[in-house]
Amino acid sequence: DADVTQTPRNRITKTGKRIMLECSQTKGHDRMYWYRQDPGLGLRLIYYSFDVKDINKGEISDGYSVSRQAQAKFSLSLESAIPNQTALYFCATSRSDRAYEQYFGPGTRLTVT
Amino acid sequence: GESVGLHLPTLSVQEGDNSIINCAYSNSASDYFIWYKQESGKGPQFIIDIRSNMDKRQGQRVTVLLNKTVKHLSLQIAATQPGDSAVYFCAENIPPPGAGSYQLTFGKGTKLSVIP
Numbered sequence: 001d002a003d004v005t006q007t008p009r010n011r012i013t014k015t016g017k018r019i020m021l022e023c024s025q026t027k028g029h030d031r032m033y034w035y036r037q038d039p040g041l042g043l044r045l046i047y048y049s050f051d052v053k054d055i056n057k058g059e060i061s062d063g064y065s066v067s068r069q070a071q072a073k074f075s076l077s078l079e080s081a082i083p084n085q086t087a088l089y090f091c092a093t094s095r096s097d098r099a100y101e102q103y104f105g106p107g108t109r110l111t112v113t
Numbered sequence: 114g115e116s117v118g119l120h121l122p123t124l125s126v127q128e129g130d131n132s133i134i135n136c137a138y139s140n141s142a143s144d145y146f147i148w149y150k151q152e153s154g155k156g157p158q159f160i161i162d163i164r165s166n167m168d169k170r171q172g173q174r175v176t177v178l179l180n181k182t183v184k185h186l187s188l189q190i191a192a193t194q195p196g197d198s199a200v201y202f203c204a205e206n207i208p209p210p211g212a213g214s215y216q217l218t219f220g221k222g223t224k225l226s227v228i229p
Contacts, residue, residue, distance in 0.1 A: 004156075042202060043157070043219040058216070090156050100145045100206040100217060104156030 003027045004105035006091050012111045013081050021076045021108050023091030031099055032074040033092040034058075034066060037107075043090065049074055050096070081112045125226045132190040134223045136203035139184060143205040146179060147217065148188045152199045160188070160201075190225075198227045 004025045013019050023032065034046040045058030047066040055066060063085060065077045078085055088109050092102040126132045138146070144165045149157040163170045163177045163186075170177050176189040186203055200222040207218065 040221060042221045043217075045216060048216070092156070100147050100162055100204070101159050102157075102217070104158070106154075107156050 002106065004091060004093055004103055006089075006105040006108050008108060009106065010109045012113065014113055015082055017081050019078045019081055019110070021089055021091075021110070023074045023076070023105055025072050025074075025091075025093045025103075025105075027093050027103060028071075029093035029103070030071065030096050031094045032068065033094070033102065034064075034074065034076045035090045035092060035104075036060065037088040037090060046076065046089075078110075078112075081110075083112045086110060086112045122221070123224045123226070125228060126193050127228050128195060129192055132188075132193045132197065132225055134188045134190075134201050134203075134225065136186040136188075136220055137184060138186060138203075138205050140205060140207055140218075141181075141184070143207050145206040146177070146186050147204045147206065148175075148177060149202045149204060149219075150197075150199045151202065151222070157202060193225075193227050195227045195229060198225055200224050 007022045030051050033048045035043045036046055037043050044060050046060055046064050047058050049055045049068045052068050052071060055068060065079060067075050074091060088107050090107050091105040094102045145162050147162040148160040150160050151157040161172045161175055161177050163179050168179050174191045178187045188201060190197055202219050202222045204217040204219045
């Protein structure tokens with residue numbers, strides 16, 4: 001079974017809708033991350049969490065919110081989706097002492113029409 | 114612009130040849146440099162890291178070289194195989210002052226295609 005899972009894998013939604021992307025991990029890692037990937041732009045950090053009570057904004061947090069429901073679960077919400085949020089979204093986890101070695105989920109492809 | 118970039122967006126190599134993927138960085142405060150591999154339809158996968166006080170590190174069929182004088186990082190893949198076909202990202206880790214947090218800054222990626 002995959003160590004980092006994301007649901008849904010694909011989602012098409014309309015402008016203005018609220019959508020939640022979910023991430024679960026079985027690696028026992030404290031740290032979790034949400035990234036966005038756009039063609040030609042690489043990966044950009046949206047939010048990251050050191051533990052359940054410690055959540056931090058990344059490079060591009062505007063328009064997004066997150067919730068760390070448990071050590072193993074980290075969800076990303078788009079309160080009112082807009083077309084330029086169409087992208088591939090990745091969740092990742094890491095140990096605290098090797099935060100640069102991150103383990104990524106399979107991604108969620110989100111299309112906002 | 115991004116502090117981590119790549120010299121070539123695409124690279125094609127013959128199976129069995131060695132591959133070299135290059136990356137330039139601009140932040141002297143970075144303490145770790147990392148290479149990730151992303152196969153089609155999958156999330157990025159950690160390959161190897163190198164600490165800023167090192168200039169070379171070897172893994173299984175891969176070698177990372179760090180030249181701090183010219184702020185250049187490279188990934189060498191020996192005897193390239195079809196399974197090496199992927200997009201390769203370099204990333205740098207810049208520790209904030211006075212904190213134990215780490216954030217990675219990723220480059221845009223190089224697509225490696227292996228010709229059978």
